[in-house]
Amino acid sequence: MSKPKVAVISGFGINCELETMAAFEMAGASADRVHVNRLVNGESNLEDYQIMAVPGGFSFGDHLGSGRLMGNRLRFGLREQVTEFVKAGKLVIGICNGFQVLVKMGLLPGDAEVSLTQTASLALNDSGHYENRWATLEFDPDSPCIWTRGISRMRVPVRHGEGKFVTDDRTLLDRWAETGQLVARYVDPSTEYPGASDEVLPYPVSPNQSWRNIAGVCDPSGLVFGLMPHPEANHSTWLGATWTREDTEHGEGEGMAIFHNAVEYAASRM
């Protein structure tokens, strides 16, 4: 059986493409680094891929709001390719800056029509600055999200200055909660599973004071997923924050579950 192909987007300050490619390859896919301009100039085409990943980084230096300028490059330069890709039932993930890109271009939380209308945003952390620290995520077991199937909790680093998920219409939050789109949330690791709550948890359990502790969302179909933390940065056990304190059987890290889900799903449809 041939491996699912992943287009890992690069260029203009994206900087997590190598580890994102590595995580997909460790999960059994074949990953290409694809510069945005190669898609614009036709050297590459999303049609040839089963998965698109927009990795983390500092596209355009986060100026004018993180993800905004890269979101515009995709929204104005690649509108057709991207909407066709999503409508074809293929998988998309945006991690950190990539998540910001997908939110600013309106692909997340998104709608069934893939209208690319922005309905939410990622504001500055309440601390007002960038932070790198580890957090624990909990996933909604009832979510349609393909990427998070069967995962209950996961320890991952967050590395961002603008990760506070907000919207200007609070009724949308209830709707997204109902449809299982608020799929990843920060949680206090000392609580029993399931322990996700709507009340904003204290800093630094919630590193950015995101509304309802939201760390990641999916679109209504569950194919498009984005999150602020970095699962690809926990691809091996020795990258964990406290692995030297744990009696660990070394091997794949907790973050790999997300990539396995996607690669298995894509392979099953080939």
Place this chain on the structure above:
Amino acid sequence: MDGRQPIPYMSGSVAVHSIEVTTRDLEGLPDARGDSVRSMLSADFGLDVGAVRVSLGYLVKAEMNQEEAARSVYDLFADPVIEHGSSQGRLLDASEVFPSPPEVAIQVGFKPGVTDNAGQAGLDGLTTLFPHLEGRAQVATTQTYMFWDLPEGTDPSDLASALHNPMIERCAIAGEDDCGAARWPSLEFPDRPPAVFAEPAVVDLEVSDEELEEISETGLLALNLNEMHAIQAHYRDSGVREARESLGLPAAAPTDAELECLAQTWSEHCSHKIFAARINHKDNETGESSTIDSLFKTHIMSPTLDIQKQVDWLLSVFHDNSGVIAWNDDWSLCMKAETHNSPSALDPFGGAITGIVGVNRDILGTGLGARPIANTDVFCFGPPDYAGDLPAGLFHPSRVFRGVHAGVRAGGNESGIPTVNGAMVFDERYIGKPLVYCGTVGIMPRRLADGRESHDKTPEPGDVIYMVGGKVGSDGIHGATFSSLELTEESPSSAVQIGDPITQKKMIDMIIEARDEGLIQVITDNGAGGLSSSVGEMAELTNGAEIDLSVVPLKQPGLSPWEILVSESQERMTVGVRPKDCEAFEALAELHEVEATVIGSFSDSGAFVVRFDNTPVAHIPISFLHDGCPQLQLESEWTPPENEPFSSPNTDAAGMGDVLRRLMARPNVASKEAWVRSYDHEVIAQSVIKPFCGVDHDAPGDAAVIAPLHAGTQGAVISNGIAPRYSDIDAYSMAAACVDEALRNAVCVGVDLDMIAGLDNFCWPDPVESKKTPDGRYKLAQLVRANRAIDEVCRAYRLPCISGKDSMKNDVTMHGEKISVPPTILFSLIGNHKDVRMAVSSDFKHPGDHIYLLGETHQELGASELAYMFRDECSGGIGGEVPRINPERNLTMYRALTSAMSEGLVSSAHDCSDGGLAVALAECCFGSGTGASVDISPLESDCNHLDEWGALFGESMGRILVSVAPEHSNSFVAAMEGNSCCRMGSVEDNDKIMVNYGENEVLQASIGELKKAWQGSLGGDA
């Protein structure tokens, strides 16, 4: 200024649209920018403001109609969900946005010509929206700060000076009256004044010696009389004159460009004249009188070359932009550390960001191009709580700290390079010039697909020279020569720049692809000295080069040839490409949207030739450029300094606990977590041992361990050592301590001692005796002693220096007052780790684990952190025995320990440095949330006049505190046989540190309180 000018208004013949953006007032959405300013004012100025709001302004100079301007607001500049934006009038006039007018409003924007990264990004976004504006638009940014509920009597101009740096920024202030009348602050578009083009000028050197010195001084050339004479002599040579005549150049005198080029190449900054000098050294303690022909060759290079004969992994040392080691059969690693001190004193943010992205380019310019994968940052600042007099013209240390931190944060994070390790050192003598050390590690494949070894440059005559990346502007003229002079109130603002990480990131992506396709023959960065230095250096490899300055892309028209030649405008590499590969190289540049311009070609003509179109500008023989600078002759004289001796108070165990608590809060010891957290230390997904460890991720790590190949288990260890205060007693010990600290830290994580390499980075006060520096001989003697220590210790540790740097003029004279840094070395280390799964962290693991101190403890409290604390608290001096090194003994112990680690016998390891054993013990407890109980009486076996102060707070080198699980204790003790290994006690399941001397209680403290003190003093808002 009246804010009510029509919008858009006209600037020259092009309209300027003003767009403003601010955070919407939604429940649960603070104006985080405003809140940050509010807490900064409170922390740094004790100013408690009721509310601060910030709006961002974009001045768009473009032929854009009102409709387009309106569309750009929510399609580009403002977030439609969480921000208000407007292209029609001021937000402050919109009562639905700001219901009540502020008491003060201050607008800040860059001065003309200063790099505006947000403006550049806005411009890129604008042309995505409106492709017809490509090349026909400019964007400049402003920030408007609005204040409500100011404390009575707050002077708006004090607020303004806290919010902008007049060297690079402009500001407009609206006070209470203005605000009441809706006269908002409003800056105009920062149009660059046109540069005045000057044809190459001739500099007559047939003048008196006084006039020669004046030419050097007024031109900021930093050349001494001897060097001016050497240049004068060159232009008297009849052969030289004939050659010049035939080229159409002035026969008997240099052009301005030639003189500038020589001044750059021969500057202390670029050619390290003090390290190359001939030194007469006198030691009044021993009676020694000797001559040293180049400290660099004698004490730095020679040990490395000797070690190179014994190992097979030293691939490239000293001659390239960074040193390269063969990490395994397929990959090599390289490392370089730089300083950016003078610019950071003038503009902390700009200086620091330029420093970090600059040293990244040293990695990119190594061999045929290496990829930067890790940064380390070490800063030396004045105390953040400094309350003494501050000479006019200097920033308060807390502002320098904040600015430097923000610059390095932006530079590292935006470039996608993790900051894996670092340090901060505080001393009042860094108030004049802070030291900003930035280091970078790179990785490259050993061989390219075409078979070339990537650490070797392979230029040939005929190769085409490209300038790649940014454009050239008037910013950064005279950086190299300026940093070779002391800082004064007249230091030029043109020497300050602001780095642009995104332009550079695009360039790095492109260069690495070009390397992998085999398109690069030779590459180096444009840092100090600009093209003059980059092309001049590479021309030495083929013995010649010719460039045309008229084709160089400029930020503003009209720059004169000499300015283009020496401008240090950032984010540029110079690359040599075979003519047949040019098409492919340019295609890659286009894909990545990187500017790449052919500016000339390499030759074997023996000369560096510069034209401006058809006008000859410079013709300098390569041999004269690189070997013509006369050697300095310097005098050095050592007399040991006298210091008031250390004295300790009488106190009981609880009192000792309080001494430890105060020590934990000293800025040199305190937790830097609040600051370090805002560096990305995990991008690239390779960080195994991180800056923090422990159950709550807040205990300090020692060295960094990274596993650069994804899913691979071979690692690299990166560590640093710095101990400037030992120079107050003996710079020999200072240098030895730096090397030992770097190695000790690396040993703590389990480094492979058969592959360790170092970088020496000297920052000295001017050590050349003169009227301004009457104690030059002593400072030079300190340099000699420090070099001898590096030589002896590195040989003993088999730790070759592979690269280094020196910055020799770290003095500031402001209005007659001189402040010099203490002689400082940063020693950085890179080493192999055979299996990262066996790496060890510093935190204790389990109650009941046995605690051992490895290495001998002596009564060495001279220049210790404790001595400085007591001195600052007004008792005694810092004198006494400074730690002495025994590297052979240390190395034997380090080998035994790392071998025990590889067998899994060691639970934790932490080095003893600032604050000694007591501080190390507390930090190990912080990581486990436990206590510890230890007995110091066994330590006496190593030193019979050791008292409890020396045992607990002395800083003897070569010591590591480890913990071992009880079941491994016997094997561990057997593995350490023959080394000083003292079982001191156990990890306890409580909140107490208990130290006994036999039956007597010596120190008792609560871990909770120690940790609070340790986390409290630098916990400021980052």
